[in-house]
Amino acid sequence: xxxxxxxxxxLRAAALVMxxxxxxxxxQALRIKEVAAVQGVRSNQLSGYGLVVGLDGTGDQxxxxxxxxxAMSNYLQQMGxxxxxxxxVPQLKNVATVxxxxxxxxxxxxxxHIDVSVSSIGNAKxxxxxxxxxxxxxxxxxxxYALAQGNLAVGGAGASAGGSKVQINHLSAGxxxxxxxxxxxxxxxxxxxxxxxxxxxxxxxxxxxKVALAINARAGKDAATALDGRTVQVRAPIxxxxxxxxxxxxxELQLPESTPAAKVVINARTGSIVLNQAVTLGPCAIxxxxxxxxxxxxxVISQPxxxxxxxxxxxxxxxIAIQADAGKxxxxxxxxxxxxxxxxxNTLGATPQDLLAILQAIKAAGAxxxxxxxx
Numbered sequence: 001x002x003x004x005x006x007x008x009x010x011l012r013a014a015a016l017v018m019x020x021x022x023x024x025x026x027x028q029a030l031r032i033k034e035v036a037a038v039q040g041v042r043s044n045q046l047s048g049y050g051l052v053v054g055l056d057g058t059g060d061q062x063x064x065x066x067x068x069x070x071a072m073s074n075y076l077q078q079m080g081x082x083x084x085x086x087x088x089v090p091q092l093k094n095v096a097t098v099x100x101x102x103x104x105x106x107x108x109x110x111x112x113h114i115d116v117s118v119s120s121i122g123n124a125k126x127x128x129x130x131x132x133x134x135x136x137x138x139x140x141x142x143x144x145y146a147l148a149q150g151n152l153a154v155g156g157a158g159a160s161a162g163g164s165k166v167q168i169n170h171l172s173a174g175x176x177x178x179x180x181x182x183x184x185x186x187x188x189x190x191x192x193x194x195x196x197x198x199x200x201x202x203x204x205x206x207x208x209x210k211v212a213l214a215i216n217a218r219a220g221k222d223a224a225t226a227l228d229g230r231t232v233q234v235r236a237p238i239x240x241x242x243x244x245x246x247x248x249x250x251x252e253l254q255l256p257e258s259t260p261a262a263k264v265v266i267n268a269r270t271g272s273i274v275l276n277q278a279v280t281l282g283p284c285a286i287x288x289x290x291x292x293x294x295x296x297x298x299x300v301i302s303q304p305x306x307x308x309x310x311x312x313x314x315x316x317x318x319x320i321a322i323q324a325d326a327g328k329x330x331x332x333x334x335x336x337x338x339x340x341x342x343x344x345x346n347t348l349g350a351t352p353q354d355l356l357a358i359l360q361a362i363k364a365a366g367a368x369x370x371x372x373x374x375x
Contacts, residue, residue, distance in 0.1 A: 033251035050135030059096040060122035096124035113178035126171035148180035205229040262370035271352035281335035284367035
């Protein structure tokens, strides 16, 4: 009996072990709750107009902000305090007019508390140390859904003296944790009808199909139907308790592993470029040269002629120099993986701003196998 001995280089052996481990580890599969949500189960935006009191002289200047004096006068009238006829509210430096915003979560019930954000709309210098008095928060339909009140938490500080001013962070906005109490709930269509509708976070026919297949494999044939690339209709139990249990199990179902659509996202304002793992490059050749323009100004003094009654004038002499660097043609090989794409783009030695134009040109030439999105 013969024994076969294999000699493997240590580095190659390590690489082989890592490859085997990568194959052995299961891929992380997405759950339905990570790609879709039940339609109708959503939050609602609330907003209101109120007053912040108790400021240390950093509130609105009433002479420049008449709405502050008017709002304070209305509040005093609601409290049963009426000013004599013809008397206006004096200048109030400890009061600021604000806009209060909040997000009413789905299924919120009366008595529950939600966080609110408070932002100055006047010329208040700071809201630090202020207290928001009772402010009704209304929805898009004009109805009151919550009532906000409490002490503001402002994450900033500042000081001024002798014309100098120092400020850290923002002082004209703050938050009140659990500063609003829900007064009215918003009805949801969760328990209405024989079906529920799942809305995908992004429009994709392949994802919609896989969501429907995963549900049908668990709940039975024809339990779910993909209506389009964004919505999936699912038959659900009529009993509210059974429907909640059904949705909870449905959200945990795992989807088959799939490759996302190739996309390159470009932020033209900051020069940021983000590529996902499906982006590939075809073979192409690129030539990109830099163009630099330098403008220099030199002051020139113009003296008048003798006895001309002219005046000495200081003028500017501008020199413009244009330098165009030669663009070298560089061959970019085919890149079937994201790491190869990054390596090929790095070899160009271009700045992020230059890559914006290069990627668009590669896409126009048909060598970039991805969708370009400019934000």
